[in-house]
Amino acid sequence: MTQLLDYRQFYINGKWVNPTKANDLEVIDPSTEKAVAVISIGDKADTDAAVAAAKAAFPAWAATAPAERLAYVEKILDIYKRRAKDMARAISLEMGAPQDMSLDDQVDCGVYHIENFIAAFKDFKFVRPLSADTPDTMIAWEPVGVVASITPWNWPMNQVTLKVIPAILAGDTVILKPSEIAPLSSIVWTEIVDEAGLPAGVYNMVNGDGVGVGTQLSTHPDVDMVSFTGSTRAGVAITKAAADTVKKVVLELGGKGANLVFADADEDAVARGVRHCFYNSGQSCNAPTRMLVERPFYDKAVAIAKEVADATAVDIAHKEGAHIGPVISKVQFDKIQGLIQDGINEGARLVSGGTGLPEHLSEGYFVRPTVFADVNNEMGIAKNEIFGPVLAIIPFDTEEEAVAIANDTIYGLTNYVQTQDVERRRRLSRQLQAGMVEMNGKSRARGAAFGGVKASGRAREGGVFGLEEFMDSKFISGWAE
Structure with a gap:
C-alpha cells in the first residue's frame, strides 16, 4: 500500500500544531479514485485557538505601516513563484486539473491576482477627501478585523489569493478554511506564508468541513467578517449562521452564464x-x-x-x-x-x-x-x-x-x-x-473586479474593489484646519 502524505497539522499563531482531537480524512485523487493524503478535520477547540490568535494579533497588525504590509506580500509573491511547480502538483493531485493547465492557469492566476493587488495597493489612499470640493470631510479606510476566508476546491489558489492577500494588505488578520476535499494546495500556500515570516497570528489555517469549522467561524463572536466562495446553498447557510453576530458577509457563489x-x-x-x-x-x-x-x-x-x-x-x-x-x-x-x-x-x-x-x-x-x-x-x-x-x-x-x-x-x-x-x-x-x-x-482588464448579482452573491474580488471589500469606510468631518 502506498504511504499517504501526512498533512494532519494546522497552522495557528505562527506554528504548525497538532489537532486537539483526532479526526482523519483521506484526500482522494480524482484521476484514480485512490487516497493520496490524510488531513485532520478541525474541532471547535482548533477553530477557537485560530480565532484567538487572529484576534490577539489584530491590533498590532492593523497599526503597521502600509509599506510594511506590502513588503510581506511582495515576499509571499516571490516565494509563490519559486514554489509554482509544487503548487501545480498539489492542485493536479487534489482536484484533477491537468498538469499543464494546473501550472499555466491554476497556479498562475494566483500570481496575476497578487500582482494586481500590489499595483492597486501602491496607489491606495487610506485617508482622502470625500471630494475636491469637500476638504473638511474625509473618508478613512480601516481594516474590518478578524476575517474568516472559506474557499472552494475548483480554483483553489484563485480564491485563496483573492481573499488572503487583500485582507493582509488591509490590515486584517485571517483564518483560512480551504475545501476539505482539496486542501493540499492550501497547505503549500501556508508553507509559503510561513516562509515569508508574517507576525504570529496574522495568518492561520484550519482544515475542516462546512458543517463543522465553517459554521464555527461563521457564528464565532470574535470573527468580524466571513468571505466565502462556493455554492449558493452554502452561501445562504453562512449568511443565516452569521446573522446573530452581525458580522460582514461577502459571498461569491454559483452561476449559469x-x-x-x-x-x-x-x-x-x-x-x-x-x-x-x-x-x-x-x-x-x-x-x-x-x-x-x-x-x-x-x-x-x-x-x-x-x-x-x-x-x-x-x-x-x-x-x-x-x-x-x-x-x-x-x-x-x-x-x-x-x-x-x-x-x-x-x-x-x-x-x-x-x-x-x-x-x-x-x-x-x-x-x-x-x-x-x-x-x-x-x-x-x-x-x-x-x-x-x-x-x-x-x-x-x-x-x-x-x-x-x-x-x-x-x-x-x-x-x-x-x-x-x-x-x-x-x-x-x-x-x-x-x-x-x-x-x-x-x-x-487587469484590476477589474470579479463578482455577480442575485443568487451569485455580490462580492467584488480583485484590484482596488477587492481591497475595499476587506475594509470599512469611515467618514470624518472637521478635518480641515
Whole structure:
C-alpha cells in the first residue's frame, strides 16, 4: 500500500500544531479514485485557538505601516513563484486539473491576482477627501478585523489569493478554511506564508468541513467578517449562521452564464464558447453553460459545438497535454451524470457525449464532454448549475427574446455577447443581469473586479474593489484646519 502524505497539522499563531482531537480524512485523487493524503478535520477547540490568535494579533497588525504590509506580500509573491511547480502538483493531485493547465492557469492566476493587488495597493489612499470640493470631510479606510476566508476546491489558489492577500494588505488578520476535499494546495500556500515570516497570528489555517469549522467561524463572536466562495446553498447557510453576530458577509457563489451568439458573430465565437464551457472540466462558476444562438445561425452553431466536443480530449491529470481532467469527486460525478440523464429524459437533443465514462477510461471521475441542443429554460439542464463539461444550446429569434432567456435564472455572475454590432453590444451589456459581461472573447482588464448579482452573491474580488471589500469606510468631518 502506498504511504499517504501526512498533512494532519494546522497552522495557528505562527506554528504548525497538532489537532486537539483526532479526526482523519483521506484526500482522494480524482484521476484514480485512490487516497493520496490524510488531513485532520478541525474541532471547535482548533477553530477557537485560530480565532484567538487572529484576534490577539489584530491590533498590532492593523497599526503597521502600509509599506510594511506590502513588503510581506511582495515576499509571499516571490516565494509563490519559486514554489509554482509544487503548487501545480498539489492542485493536479487534489482536484484533477491537468498538469499543464494546473501550472499555466491554476497556479498562475494566483500570481496575476497578487500582482494586481500590489499595483492597486501602491496607489491606495487610506485617508482622502470625500471630494475636491469637500476638504473638511474625509473618508478613512480601516481594516474590518478578524476575517474568516472559506474557499472552494475548483480554483483553489484563485480564491485563496483573492481573499488572503487583500485582507493582509488591509490590515486584517485571517483564518483560512480551504475545501476539505482539496486542501493540499492550501497547505503549500501556508508553507509559503510561513516562509515569508508574517507576525504570529496574522495568518492561520484550519482544515475542516462546512458543517463543522465553517459554521464555527461563521457564528464565532470574535470573527468580524466571513468571505466565502462556493455554492449558493452554502452561501445562504453562512449568511443565516452569521446573522446573530452581525458580522460582514461577502459571498461569491454559483452561476449559469448565458452566451448570446448572434448570426453576425465572429467565426470562432461558437468554438470559443464551447471550449470555455468545458474548461477546468466545466468546474467554473463563470462558465458560459447556456449558449443562446440566433435562429439563422443555429444549425451551424450546433454542428460546430458537436465538432469541438467530439475533439475534446479527456485524460488523467498527471499527463502533459491540452486535455480536460476529471471532476472533483464521486459526489460531483454522480450529480452530473444524473443531470445529463435528466436532460435526455426532458427531451433535449443529445448532440455529443452523454452518461458514463469516456470509452478509454475505466476509473476516475471523468465526464464525457456533452452538448445538448433544442433546450429551453424550463429544463433542468438550463436551470441548474451542473458544474461539469455540459453545454445547453437554446435558439432565439429576437434580441429581446435573448435578453429575456438570459435573465430568466436565479444567477447573475457572468454573461457573454458575440456580435459585430457595436451598439447592440453596448445595449446588451446594460440589459443583462450580471456582475460581469464579456464580449467577443475579450477578457476584462487587469484590476477589474470579479463578482455577480442575485443568487451569485455580490462580492467584488480583485484590484482596488477587492481591497475595499476587506475594509470599512469611515467618514470624518472637521478635518480641515
